[in-house]
Amino acid sequence: MSNRNVKQPSRRAFLGGAAAIGAGVVTSSTAQAQAADPLIVNPQDWAQSFGDGVDATPYGLPIEYEADVIRRNVEWLTADTVSSINFTPIHALDGTITPQGCAFERHHSGAIDLKKSDYRLMINGLVDTPLVFTYEDLERFPRENHVYFCECAANTGMEWAGAQLNGAQFTHGMIHNMEYTGVPLRLLLQEAGYDSSGKWVFVEGADASSNGRSIPMEKALDDVLVAFKANGEALRKEHGYPVRLVVPGWEGNMWVKWIRRIEVTDEPVESREETSKYTDTLEDGT
Template sequence: MTSPNDPSRRRFLTSSAIGGLTLVAGAGVGEAMAAGDDNLPPNVPEWMKTLGPGVTANPYGNPSAYEKNTIRRNVPWLTATEESSINFTPLHELDGIITPSGLCFERHHGGVPDIDPEQHRLMIHGLVDRPLIFTMADLMRFPSVSRIHFLECPANGGMEWKGAQMAGVQFSHGMVHCCEWTGVKLSTLLAEVGVKKSAKWILAEGADAAAMTRSIPLAKAMDDIIVCYSQNGERIRPENGYPLRLLVPGWEGNVNIKWLRRIKVGDQPWHHREETSKYTDLMPDGKARQFTFVQEANSVITSPCPEKPLKHGKGFYEIRGIAWSGYGRIKKVDISTDGGMNWRSAELQGPVLSRCLTRFRLPLQWDGRPLLLQSRAADDSGYVQPSIEALRKVRGFNSIYHKNSIHTWRVRPDGEVENVQIA
């Protein structure tokens, strides 16, 4: 811990880069009041002079009205209708690793169904000994688990395969969130129905208008998949799958079926009409990869970014960001301020969990010169986040999914931040 008498700490606290409190204290009471705000010291602010609303005025609770801009946003031109579209998490406004339930990005294929949990059922059938239908009450009687994991759409960043396009981190990387999920392990339910020896895959189906379905290997189902009914300590929000969804840690978001109603056990993946179209990766030779389930290591700097410029001028700042990997834990994040010529190791902020967002930070003493900010993550499997040039050598320019390359923000001398792409 830094001592209160540490010279470096004193220099930090007295630096003009901190602005606010230092400037007011240095200017004197008269100058502070001249700013036209009667709520500033030494005055008693107006909110201390009257009683506020009572304890039941807002039974559920809402964010402060002063945080009204911390919301999900969509891109109107991205899809034809909102019922089959996506919105984005405001990563630049968040701290820690838990994404509030109301800010988790949404991806729908047929809009959000309004499901009565009393009438909702989960069917498990196919290559099983005892096909069963579970009510929500049935499911909640099984032993429960809680896990913190990220969930990411494989198209996150996909609009930038051919070049920088989106004007902020919310739109370049906002198809990811991280929550605490609670439910029953799928392996527990599969043990209840008895899986036949010939089984190798499951088909999961949602209760939305699209009847969204995905094939998932049985090995993953028996490993760490959770059939979830709660998110961040409360029942899952409707847009995130109420009353029941799959959580498939570290894998493509589209296999995390929302509004889960059916699981069919089989001996091969489904390629006929019973499964909706899979997400595939178009390769340079015209072939397409499928079943590219794992979301590989990725990272992005969330401050500074286009939405969070260096608006206080020269001085001290902290570079902050997030990293994640579907292979496991983030082991290291390096940061470059010169477009990848030189790198420094960032500090990882605990907790560092498997298949979970990890916060990183690095001090920056900015002298006003232009910067090219990049972050590069490595996980405990040995995977290192690639450059866009390295990714294109393997995948080409025509893909949409799994763009996890190193991202670049350009900081201009005026402190504004732009999205750029350098090889």
């Protein structure tokens, strides 16, 4: 695409603008300045000495001046942080991809330490051959990369009874949008030979809460992902390392972390999370 018709500012005009700022002159093309800005006209320390070497931080970290861009908890929200949530600092982020280190967390019994070498995923129930996969087994399957949006069922909950906290982070920060890498769940179900009478799958986490949810088979065979990477790197501990479920378009509590078991069933299991949590009572009491 040609840019011949785009008028570029001349070097002389640029230098003139800088000189005008230094002299405290206000023009239509420069910001208003009352006096010479020392950060412009004086030599600065950072321009007269060496910076850090390439191995100063083997794993890159945000610079200290961005220390306020962090996930935040609300102390009075729950009895303990091991069964709580923190919030994505969406007010300080740009673009469409949420950094893993800023993506909100939701735990039922705390983020657990689980090594890849100790990881196992079982598929049982209405299948021809019950199977147990190691992490290395999952890596051998064809993998896919997709950008998926996750939202907690309680997002905007701080406004349900009127504004309880100020700021977008607390009212709308139970969200993230990340690129996930993993194996389509349908491939694992096909490997086990799921029975056509199985209309549901029950997925269960390895943490102490044994968080589990029932998912219709139609959805499980569609776009559900057994994921082990996010944004090009391994899952973070708080996001279900080493393996989690990703259920696109469905509320965040379905995205079971540290997933350990997938059972093919003929009906919903109606687990604790499907009865005491994440449910609405109908008018007839069911």
